Amino acid sequence: MEWINNLFFGGGVAHSILLIALVIAVGIALGKIRIAGISLGITWILFVGIALSHFGMRIDPSTLHFVKEFGLILFVYSIGLQVGPSFFSSLKKGGLTLNMLASAIVFLGVGIAYILHVATGIPITTMVGILSGAVTNTPGLGAAQQAYSDMTGINDPSIPLGYAVAYPLGVIGIIVSIMAMRFFFRIKLDREAAAANHGDHDDTGAQRISIVLENPVIAGRTVGDISGLIDRTFVVSRVCHQSDGRTEIASNSTELNLGDKLFVIAAHKDEEALVAFLGHKIDMDFSEWEKLDSQFISRRVMITKPELNGKRLGDLRLRSTYGINITRVNRAGVDLVANRNLQLQMGDRVTLVGTETGVAEATKVLGNSMRRLREPNLIPIFVGIFLGVLLGSIPIMLPGIPQPLKLGLAGGPLIVSILISRFGPQYKVVTYTTMSANLMLREIGIALFLAGVGLGAGEGFVETIVDGGGYKWIGYGVIITMVPLLLVGVVGRLFYKINYFTLAGLLAGSMTDPPALAYSNAVAGNDLPAVGYATVYPLTMFLRILTAQLLILFAAA
Template structure:
């Protein structure tokens, strides 16, 4: 029976993998338990690891350190790849307000933690751990641990212990803040839903509009000339209804506009009024009228799946000239874009094509339209990104007044590179598309490995921390750090910024990067408004959480 003893209590590879696998599996299973509809989810992996560590199970320090850091890299990189495409666009329109409020929550939380640090004389590593748990941000925990190790050459288990004791009330506190704001402002869900629907009708990304040509300045002009006159406006004229023949035709660059012709245009909210004023008058026509039953042409969405098209401009393909079709819109990560000639394609784009069935089939072959190809993982880009992220995270930046150079670390470096690659990689012919399931798999493997290792490392001193080292007081400090920023910024967002309640609760969940709170917000709203605001603030918030956790260690640790 020696082999069983070695497997359970030894230091070999089999023992390490078995213990890690059991910790993850048990934690995920316990994460399915809900109390009053609330679950701690994958964080249970941390608590299972703590329990096993308390009873003497451990993994060799070098092995557990590797698993912990590799898991953290996988997690933050997959998060960056997910949020990167919308990172910069999130600052447009209402995104500036949402991100500004989210920054307020982040910085107010940091300020609250620092006040507690100085007033209560809590060591800075401990308060940073409590802060990370109170705001339910695991990458911040990893960044703080690495920054401390870089400075001192050793770890501090109080960072993970502070995180563990503060996390449960962190999740609950976010939901309590949502309920408090709803009660204070007497929020009516029906009224909020109606207001949100009205706002959404006004703010579509790609807007279809039917116009009748009335401006003499465009009579007998070709569409290509019109495009030159309005070169700084985003629009596509898809179809034309000839007054002379009473028939619908596909528009080409050489199509000549005549008085009282009707045209179907795809444009943006920003440019729609200019297009209307320049061409004529808006008319009400059903979309079906633009494709009569006897028509020879169809409208179809086609997937871009050929890697060689990554970074190619739509106009360079000359689809309209060569095949007599129109590309009117491009759906990218759920966002509808106007299909301008200068738009650069990415693998995974869904383009709306209008033309004859034969021409659409030809264009489908050109673009790929192979779901099977999309399901194939693009591992080269992933590992190039991780390698670049590690290099970036290892570069020391000297800052006056700080004894040690600042590094983005294994959390910050891969996160920034992932955001940049997923947003701009197509310009360098890097295929950045990853299926949602593949991204989620990488993310969940990474976070569970990281939490299991953190728990096993910290388990030996957890009970002692709660009983003898003021752990109960830490819980109170964590609850203050959770609630104070949420209530202050939540009240400002609702009272002064007049945010829709559904958008506001998504903002609160996103500012804490907390999926359980988002799940509660979505269930409460019954629509995707919380998810939209969550996604809007998530990238910047995640970056700030990682950065501030490191800076607190570097600036205030003595």
């Protein structure tokens, strides 16, 4: 049975593939186990890799290095594609406060890690590993490893060792911090839910409003006229004329008169000004409009034609050509007001309202082919990876640092993917990937990366914990995890009066930690934690990756 021994403990391509597949399969299976509702998830791959490596199952270093780095690139690139469209918008308005607080958590954690490094004498490489594990951020681990490798030409096994030791209590510490905020401020969940329902609105999302026209200045003017009279984001979808009770799809030439009822789609932030300008708001349910305009149909249609990618909605002239209205555009689960300057993207779902014939003709123009969306757009992905690796390899000289700074194989692809997914449609670049395709790319990438890290870190892991003082790293990790969360959580609640559910999402997002988000969602019973998480996630992920390698480079210099 020598061949079996060689397959598991020998070398070659078959040995490498078998070992990586075994580590990933067992790790994912163990990740489904929950204790007290908490699971370490895919991170089990790391621990399985460490265990097998400890017992002598190892891979050729060059093969291991390739698997690890390629997995990291796939992972961070898919993250960038996902968060890119919302990255810049998340920095605006209400999101600015949340991102400011999340950034404070990031920098506090980095500061505490550096203080512990100075106070304890633990090498900065080990402390950065502890930091990445304590904040449950795997891309930060990859960025730190890659920065150290670029600087020295060798790998430091203490980085993944520190990560593996600190990670388990990092996951638990985040959830405990969220629970502690609830206990400290004596949060009543029903009161928080009531306050959220009363006061929380989406400033940019589409709102349905029914308005009776009472402004005599507008009487006799057309829908096209009023669009130029008030600088607000809105669409007049339907008009019910007072004179004869007739309901019609609003076009630019539709004439308005006093007493007409208007069905308007507007951004929440513009609702008050719009109602004051037109007349007064009435409590008219959408179902009543559907009864009035029974001759019209409403249908959601997917944008699937590549030539429409990046085009402005007004350029399609669907209203004048087919007599239909586009009232809303749903992008990544968010309803946007369909103003004429809105740029369309592949995968957008638009709401068409009009006659059956008009809607059918407009559908042909837009595509609505699910088969087209399922076809992978591989050229933008691999061109983006090429540009990301190129960007990450550019040396940047900074004063006082002997070694040039590089964004690396984590930072470069992340930045490029964010920029491509956000601005690509403006230059006719199709960046759309289905959610399942993006998730598959991301999960394969992180699985390969964690398997590579684990198989490379297993040698000496037990000795480090038992004889090398590694047990102390757990305590350092808990400090790095909980102190920033509790401090910023108190500031957010006391000074910014942030709703507890949103605050929970903020704390989970600042650590890019899905288990904490799952716990917060279960407690809240609404989507406020998810909104807070999504608002801070893009910037936090970027800062986690950047600060990890900066800490290595600056401290080592």
